[in-house]
Amino acid sequence: MAKLPVAADQLIKKYGPHKAYAPQSGFYGAHEPDRLVKTHCCYCGMQCGIQLKVKDNKVTGFEPWMEFPFNEGRLCPKGVQRYLQNNHPDRLLNPIQRAEGKGFEPVSWEHAMSKTVSEIRRIQEKYGNDAFAMLSGVSITNEKSYMVGKFARVALKTANLDYNGRLCMVSAGGGNKKAFGLDRSSNSWADLAHAEVIIVAGANISETFPTLTHYIWQARDNGAKLIVVDPRVIPLARTADLHLPVRPGGDSALFGAMLKILVDNDWLDHDFINSHTSGFEETIAAVKDYDLDWAEEQTGIPGEKIREAATLWGKAKTSFLLHARGIEHHTKGVENVLSCINLVLATGRIGKPYCGYGTITGQGNGQGGREHGHKCDQLPGNRDITNPEHREYIAGVWGIDEKEMPGKGLTAYEQIEAIHRGEIKGLISICFNPLVSLPNNNFVREALEKLEFYMCIDSFLSETARHADIVMAGSLHEEEEGTVTTAEGRVVKINEAVTPPAGARRDGEILMELADRLGAGDKFSYTCSEDIFNELRVASRGGTADYYGITYKKIVDNMGVFWPCPSLDHPGTPRLWEDRKFRTPDGKAHFNPVPYRPASEVTDKEYPVVLTTGRVVSQYLSGTSTRRIGKLVDQYPEPLLEIHPKLAFQYGIKERDLVRVKTRRGEAEFPAQVVETIREDTVFIPYHWGGKHAANQLTIGNLDPVSKIPEFKVCACKLIPTGSKAPDVMTETAYQSGL
Amino acid sequence: MIPATDYNQEMAFFVDMQRCIGCHACEMACAECETNGQESMIHVNYVNRAESVQTTVQVCMHCEDPACANVCPADAIHKDDFGVVHSANTSRCIGCSNCVLACPFGVPKKVEEAELMMKCNMCYDRTSAGKKPMCATVCPSQALFYGTREEIERMRPDSVPVNSFKFGKQEVDTKVSIMMPKGTHQLIVE
Ligand code: SF4
Ligand code: SF4
Ligand code: SF4
Numbered sequence: 070m071a072k073l074p075v076a077a078d079q080l081i082k083k084y085g086p087h088k089a090y091a092p093q094s095g096f097y098g099a100h101e102p103d104r105l106v107k108t109h110c111c112y113c114g115m116q117c118g119i120q121l122k123v124k125d126n127k128v129t130g131f132e133p134w135m136e137f138p139f140n141e142g143r144l145c146p147k148g149v150q151r152y153l154q155n156n157h158p159d160r161l162l163n164p165i166q167r168a169e170g171k172g173f174e175p176v177s178w179e180h181a182m183s184k185t186v187s188e189i190r191r192i193q194e195k196y197g198n199d200a201f202a203m204l205s206g207v208s209i210t211n212e213k214s215y216m217v218g219k220f221a222r223v224a225l226k227t228a229n230l231d232y233n234g235r236l237c238m239v240s241a242g243g244g245n246k247k248a249f250g251l252d253r254s255s256n257s258w259a260d261l262a263h264a265e266v267i268i269v270a271g272a273n274i275s276e277t278f279p280t281l282t283h284y285i286w287q288a289r290d291n292g293a294k295l296i297v298v299d300p301r302v303i304p305l306a307r308t309a310d311l312h313l314p315v316r317p318g319g320d321s322a323l324f325g326a327m328l329k330i331l332v333d334n335d336w337l338d339h340d341f342i343n344s345h346t347s348g349f350e351e352t353i354a355a356v357k358d359y360d361l362d363w364a365e366e367q368t369g370i371p372g373e374k375i376r377e378a379a380t381l382w383g384k385a386k387t388s389f390l391l392h393a394r395g396i397e398h399h400t401k402g403v404e405n406v407l408s409c410i411n412l413v414l415a416t417g418r419i420g421k422p423y424c425g426y427g428t429i430t431g432q433g434n435g436q437g438g439r440e441h442g443h444k445c446d447q448l449p450g451n452r453d454i455t456n457p458e459h460r461e462y463i464a465g466v467w468g469i470d471e472k473e474m475p476g477k478g479l480t481a482y483e484q485i486e487a488i489h490r491g492e493i494k495g496l497i498s499i500c501f502n503p504l505v506s507l508p509n510n511n512f513v514r515e516a517l518e519k520l521e522f523y524m525c526i527d528s529f530l531s532e533t534a535r536h537a538d539i540v541m542a543g544s545l546h547e548e549e550e551g552t553v554t555t556a557e558g559r560v561v562k563i564n565e566a567v568t569p570p571a572g573a574r575r576d577g578e579i580l581m582e583l584a585d586r587l588g589a590g591d592k593f594s595y596t597c598s599e600d601i602f603n604e605l606r607v608a609s610r611g612g613t614a615d616y617y618g619i620t621y622k623k624i625v626d627n628m629g630v631f632w633p634c635p636s637l638d639h640p641g642t643p644r645l646w647e648d649r650k651f652r653t654p655d656g657k658a659h660f661n662p663v664p665y666r667p668a669s670e671v672t673d674k675e676y677p678v679v680l681t682t683g684r685v686v687s688q689y690l691s692g693t694s695t696r697r698i699g700k701l702v703d704q705y706p707e708p709l710l711e712i713h714p715k716l717a718f719q720y721g722i723k724e725r726d727l728v729r730v731k732t733r734r735g736e737a738e739f740p741a742q743v744v745e746t747i748r749e750d751t752v753f754i755p756y757h758w759g760g761k762h763a764a765n766q767l768t769i770g771n772l773d774p775v776s777k778i779p780e781f782k783v784c785a786c787k788l789i790p791t792g793s794k795a796p797d798v799m800t801e802t803a804y805q806s807g808l
Numbered sequence: 809m810i811p812a813t814d815y816n817q818e819m820a821f822f823v824d825m826q827r828c829i830g831c832h833a834c835e836m837a838c839a840e841c842e843t844n845g846q847e848s849m850i851h852v853n854y855v856n857r858a859e860s861v862q863t864t865v866q867v868c869m870h871c872e873d874p875a876c877a878n879v880c881p882a883d884a885i886h887k888d889d890f891g892v893v894h895s896a897n898t899s900r901c902i903g904c905s906n907c908v909l910a911c912p913f914g915v916p917k918k919v920e921e922a923e924l925m926m927k928c929n930m931c932y933d934r935t936s937a938g939k940k941p942m943c944a945t946v947c948p949s950q951a952l953f954y955g956t957r958e959e960i961e962r963m964r965p966d967s968v969p970v971n972s973f974k975f976g977k978q979e980v981d982t983k984v985s986i987m988m989p990k991g992t993h994q995l996i997v998e
Binding site: 099133135281282286714746 | 826828829830831833836839840842857859860861862863940942945946947948949963964965
C-alpha cells in the first residue's frame with residue numbers, strides 16, 4: 070500500500086533535497102543579529118558549543134563560542150554550516166498526507182491528528198496493541214527521548230518501541246554493561262590529552278568527530294604514542310606511531326593476541342585484577358593459543374606490528390582506549406568491545422587520572438538517547454524493562470499500574486522483519502530514516518510498502534518519510550529547548566534560538582497532543598521542557614544513569630554536568646570508577662572470555678572482496694539535513710568506492726571507472742577512487758546516500774546476538790567494472806537519492 | 809602612526825600541515841567572515857589523494873616585503889603597521905592579476921565577477937577587535953593556530969615555527985609561520 074504515491078523524482082522536485090548555500094532571505098542581518106544564542110551543534114556526539122546568530126526569528130549565521138570548555142570555538146564543516154538547515158526551502162511547513170498519483174497534499178493539524186489516532190485505534194483493535202510500533206532517533210534531546218519512551222508505553226501501549234541507536238553504539242552499551250554494569254565512557258576528554266599511549270580502534274575520529282582530534286594531537290604534544298586500528302589510513306593514522314590495518318572482522322583476534330602478549334610478558338596489574346575484577350582466568354584461557362602467526366592470519370596485520378602495539382600498551386603507565394562503530398557494527402560487536410575492555414582491565418588503567426576507556430557516540434545525543442527508555446528493553450535511568458522492581462518504580466513515576474506497562478519489544482531491524490511477516494501493521498517514526506540507515510535497504514523498502522498505516526514526524530521529507538501516509542511537520546534542533554548528553558557523558562543545554570515557522574509544531578507538542586487524543590493526556594501535562602526534565606530526573610533516580618542531581622540551572626552555571634549525579638549537591642562524575650565500586654551485581658569489573666569467530670559472511674569464490682562502510686566528514690548520518698546544505702554536498706557529492714591500486718589493477722579498474730558492486734542482497738554502481746590508503750582485499754563505500762546510491766542496499770542484516778546491531782562493517786561482494794567512466798562529478802543527482 | 813585598535817602585533821598564524829585532517833572547516837568558516845562575501849580566502853587541497861590523505865592548507869603568508877604589493881601597478885595592495893597585507897582596495901584594483909602571478913605562495917585569487925583581487929587579510933575585522941580569525945578559531949585539529957610564538961613553542965615542544973622561505977634565489981620572510989620538525993630554520997621550496 071505505501072509504495073511511493075508518485076515517482077521519486079517528482080517528490081524530490083517538490084520536497085528536495087535541494088542545496089541551500091545561503092539563508093532563504095539572504096545574509097540580511099547576519100552581521101547585525103538581534104541575538105546570539107548559546108547552544109550546541111545539532112550533529113555528532115561531540116556536541117560542540119556554538120552561538121547561533123538570530124535576526125527576525127531566523128538563524129542567519131554563527132559565531133564561535135570560545136568559552137565552552139570542550140571545543141573552545143573549534144568546529145568541523147558540519148558545525149560551521151549547520152545554521153543553513155534553518156529556514157531551508159525544503160522545510161515542511163504543514164502536515165501533509167499521501168495522495169495517490171499526486172504525491173502529498175497539505176492537510177490541517179486536526180485532520181493529521183484525527184486520522185493518525187483513528188488508524189492507531191483501528192489497527193490495535195484488529196491486530197492487538199503491539200501491531201502498532203514506534204521508531205525513534207537519538208538526534209533528539211533527552212527530554213524527547215524520555216517522552217517517546219513514555220508515549221509508546223503509556224499512550225500507544227505498545228511493546229514495540231526501538232531507536233536508531235540500535236545502528237550506532239548498542240554493542241558498546243552491551244559490552245559496558247557486562248563489564249562495568251554501567252553504560253558510559255569512563256572519562257572526560259580532559260584525561261585523553263595526558264595519556265601515555267592511545268589506541269583508537271575503528272573510529273575515524275578525523276572525519277566523524279573532528280573536534281576530538283585536537284585532544285589527540287595535544288596528547289601527542291605531551292609525548293603520547295598513538296595506535297590506530299583501521300582497515301584504511303584515515304587522516305588520523307597518517308602520522309600515527311602505529312597503524313594496524315585490520316581486515317574487517319578481525320578485531321577481536323587482534324585484541325585477543327595483544328592480551329596474550331600482555332600475559333606472556335606479565336604486563337599486568339595483579340593488584341587490580343585480584344581485588345577488583347572477576348573472570349580473569351577464563352579470559353586468558355580463551356586466548357592461550359593466540360600466537361602471532363595465528364593473529365596475523367586472522368587480522369591481516371603483520372605479527373610484529375601486533376607485538377609492537379602490545380608492547381606500547383603493556384609498558385605504559387597511563388593509557389586511553391577509544392573505539393566507535395568500526396568495531397561495534399558487527400555480529401560480534403559486543404565481543405569486540407569486550408576484547409578491548411579486557412586490555413584495559415588487565416593493565417588496571419581505569420578510574421585513575423589520565424587513564425580511560427570509552428566508545429565515541431556518533432549521533433548528537435547518542436549517549437543520552439540510550440539512557441531514558443526509548444529502547445525496546447529499557448526504562449528511564451537505564452533500567453531494565455523485565456526487572457519487576459524497575460517496572461514498579463517507573464510505573465509509580467508515570468502514575469500507571471505496573472501491569473499495564475508493556476514488556477520487552479522488538480529491536481529496530483527486528484521490527485522491519487516483523488512488518489515483513491505481517492505482524493506489525495502500523496508505525497510511527499520520529500527522526501529516523503531507516504531506508505538509508507538500516508542494512509539491506511531493499512528489504513526495508515518492501516517492509517514500508519506493506520504497512521497499513523505509517524505516520525512520521527520530521528522537518529524534511531526524508532527517503533523514508535516519502536513512504537508515509539501522514540507526515541507531521543516537526544521541529545528542528547534550534548526550535549526546542551532541552552538537554553543532550555555528549556559522548557564524554559556531559560549533560561549540556563540546548564537553547565531555543567527561534568520558534569518553529571507557522572504551520573510546523575514542536576515535536577514534543579505533537580506527542581503531547583497525540584497522547585491526549587489517545588486518552589493519556591493527564592500523563593503528559595507538561596508546560597515546558599524543564600517540566601519534562603524534572604520528571605526525567607526523578608525517573609532516573611537510583612538507576613545506573615542517575616540524573617537526579619542535574620538541573621537546568623546547574624548545567625548552565627557549569628557549562629555541563631557529568632552523570633551520574635545522584636543528588637542536588639553532587640558535582641557530577643567526569644571520571645568513573647575512582648571508587649572501584651563497579652555497578653555489576655558483585656561490584657567487580659568483569660573480564661569476559663572472547664573466543665574468536667569469523668564474520669557472519671566471509672569472502673568466497675563468488676564474492677571474493679570484503680566490503681566495509683563508514684562516514685565522510687561533510688555528511689551526518691542519513692543526510693536528511695546535511696544533504697540539503699550546498700557546501701557540504703559539494704565537498705563530497707557522491708559516494709565513492711575506495712579501492713587499492715593492486716585490487717583495481719586485477720579488475721582493470723581505473724580512477725572514476727564506474728564499478729558495479731554486487732552482494733547477495735543487492736547491487737549498485739559507484740565511481741572508483743583508487744587509493745593506497747585502504748587494505749588490498751577490502752573496498753569502502755560511505756553510507757549517507759539513499760536510493761540507487763545507497764551503500765546499505767549491499768550490507769547485511771545479520772545481527773549481534775546480544776546488542777542486535779547489524780553487521781554494517783563487513784560483508785562479501787564482487788566487483789564488476791561496467792566499462793564506462795563516471796561523469797566528472799555526479800553532483801546534480803547523487804545527493805538527491807532518487808530511485 | 810598606529811591606529812587605535814585592539815590589534816595585538818604579537819599574534820600571528822601558525823600552520824601545521826601534519827595536523828591537518830583535510831576537513832575544510834577553515835574554508836567554510838573563512839567564507840563566513842564578514843568581509844569575504846561568502847568567498848573563501850583559504851584553500852585546502854590533497855597533495856596526492858592516490859597515495860595519501862595528506863592535505864595542505866594555504867593562507868596568505870603576510871610577507872614582510874610582499875611581492876603582491878610590489879608588483880601592483882595601481883598601488884591597491886597595502887601592508888599595514890601590524891604587518892598585515894590587505895586585500896586589494898576595491899576602488900583602486902584594476903583586476904590586472906599581476907599579484908596573482910607574483911605571489912610565490914600562489915595565494916591571491918582574482919574574483920572574476922568583481923574584477924577584484926581578494927585574499928586573506930587575517931580577518932582584520934575580527935583580529936582588530938581582539939578576536940581570532942575564523943579559520944584558526946574553528947580548525948578542529950588546530951592545524952591552524954592563531955596566537956603568539958611563545959604560546960605555540962610552549963604548546964608544541966616537538967616542532968618549531970619557521971617563517972623564512974627560499975624560492976630559488978629569492979628569500980621571503982613572513983608574518984605567518986609553518987610548524988616544522990625541531991632544528992629547521994628555513995624552508996626551501998623548489
Ligand atoms: S558535527 Fe560534531 S565535531 Fe562537527 S561541529 Fe558538530 S558536534 Fe562538533
Ligand atoms: S603570501 Fe602572497 S599574497 Fe600574501 S603577502 Fe605574500 S605575496 Fe602577498
Ligand atoms: S580546518 Fe584545520 S584541519 Fe580542517 S582543513 Fe582546515 S586546516 Fe585542515
